[in-house]
Amino acid sequence: MKTIAFLLHNNFEQAEYEDVNNQLKEKGYKTILITTNKDKEVQAMNQDVNKGDTFTADIFANEAKADEYDALVLPGGTVNADTIRGNKEAHSIINAVYEAGKPLAVICHAPWVLINTGIAKGKNLTAYHSLQTDLENAGANFIDETVQVDGNLITSRNPDDIDNFVEAIDKALS
Template identity: 40%
Template structure:
């Protein structure tokens, strides 16, 4: 992992996030020196999904109403089937994600989280990967889907599944260290 001391990262999630897809990036990014906040729709705690059943709760650091994309250098979107499906119908969440992208900041999405990239229009014309069950959704949204562990495209970092988190976190820290990514039109 690259040293990203002094960088600030938001992890946007709600109930039903895949446990490892929030906890591993949170731990690794903090270990690399970043200040990381869990952002959610409501204050308190959000409960994860751990493979086949409900997992552990994670403390919410800020609500969407309290968080501003301007305060962060990067955004991480954990997957799980439930979490991105609940977030993609929340306009505040979609606006939050789009604000990172339009400001040329790093956006990382894991497993099912590229659904949020589809919903915000970010996927269109971009190289990315995702969990195989949403491949068609990504392609139908104009995404250039690849069957790879991790795909990076001008500050957009995506990964297939929880088994790819080591590579995902390494690439994410590299992109965060590089800073803003001026994006060519897709």
């Protein structure tokens, strides 16, 4: 059974974790939740303004090992993405997964993180529309489509695109 890790911090977009996680489990994948928080309780948000549910992470980012996962998913949420983009422990696991050629699946505001990790430059990708200028300034080729796949990098725009995002992850792992 293949294992897919989710990496997040407080204030992530609930649907981009919960719905993606549930669909991947339905397809037979094992999932694990990694956090950059100081404790394992992680607060979700809905549309960045309404508190969602609280989830319990399995491990902390500094304990994560890229060789234990077949793919890594970064849910969005403005505050979540902005926090992770400045977290060196998160960058380590993200870059290790990406450099190992494993699928790195990033949705909504999470492609912001790709700027700080150095992955965005030269890549065809999509994201939440407000990130277009930031990503282009970082050297990415922004394409406004539901999902964009460039090598082992999978990007998607927002919760409306979750079904296509999950299909792209599943295809990359098949």
